[in-house]
Amino acid sequence: MSEKHWLYREENHPKLWIWGCTVLALTVLAQLVIDIHGHYDFEHWFGFAAVYGFTTCALMVLFAKLLGFLIKRKDTYYDD
């Protein structure tokens, strides 16, 4: 296959980023028009889910990286 799929073409990368970020922004803005049936009060704060989700995911990645320094071995560690 000579022609690269448009997803993989270098010149389309900025477009993909813009579309991706727009979708993310819209999901946060949707809170302005959609009534949230949260159990806790803080769930109704604007953008709570986005901020909480991003923060916890960042922490998990950070923790995994730190753990990786301690325990990670190369893929070939057990190869004879």
Place this chain on the structure above:
Amino acid sequence: MMIEAFPPGLVMILGAFLLPWVRGVVRTGLLLALPLVALYLVWQVPDGVALSVPFLDYTLEPLRADRLSRLFATIFTLMGFAGGLYACRQARLVELCAAYVYAGSAVCAAMAGDLITLFAFWELMAVGSTLVIWSAGGDAAYRASMRYVLIHLFGGVVLMAGIVAYVGATGTVTFAAFDTSVPGAWLILAGFLLNAGAPPLSAWVGDAYPEASPSGTVFLSAFTTKTAVYVLMRGFPGTEVLIFIGLFMIFYGIIYALLENDMRRILAYSIINQVGFMVTGIGIGTELALNGTAAHAFAHIIYKALLLMSAGAVLYRTGERKCNALGGLFQTMPFTAACGIVGALAISAFPLTSGFTSKSMINQAAADEHMLLIWLALQAASAGVFLPAGTNVPGLV
């Protein structure tokens, strides 16, 4: 014997021994027919005890049905069919036979009404699953299967000791919710949890499953951990310690999957992660939590099989299982890529997928019980599942 009183799982176990004697189309036909016959029989069993057999001083109930056991027996037979279909053209004969003994034992375990029958099929599952790993061939698979069988025989001994102590103390072999004031119940819990991939013995999942053949991994992902979820649901609903064990499993699965490069090992870790949600749900123990757990087990078996089938197809075509060596397969394997993306969306609980509904039920149950910290952890983990599962799988296909 009436047809309603024939244990459906036995159809698959006995049928597995017929497979070597037939060839070609007949074998494929038998392979696909056995789980469907078993599924039909599962739905013929009436509610309550359908078969009881005297054994020593006890009465065994090898066949008992209610909504919960029927649900798990249904998904196990369906997965037997899907796995058989996926495996029939390229798996070794010994793997097919072992997988059907394994799947049939899971169905029998799900419909066992007493602890002795449960234990017998529990151990038969360990034998079947070990042979499934071993049948992939090669030194790595042999060693992995030996490590796997050691862990599971140990789990079996713990379970056996627990059952003996529990039956000795209470005098009943009926498999119902355990009285946790009896010490034997805690040994039974430990035996069950080992098969769920709970700490401290979680490593066997990520160690053994990726060493099986592509079809073998599909079979393995469906039965052992989910049978453990079933027995925990029936035996230990609302046992608080399970909440914390489940949360540990959830984060263990995410963190280790983030560090991993082997695509099938990532999926194996995400089994621990998803079973963690179920174990947490069992620990919460409310009606919504248990229904969510059952729904999540059912949905998880399907989308995890889909993910492992996609990964297996990639491995079959490329011979490569390390993520950094793969990529761009979207163009050459578009159908596999589409299946992988659907599976990744479901495991990430994307809206409109089965995983969204079932995982939301467990999370909501935590909120309903005003378990704020647990709810926050579950929400964080629900977002975090997307990290390894959502980024690697579509990334490589």
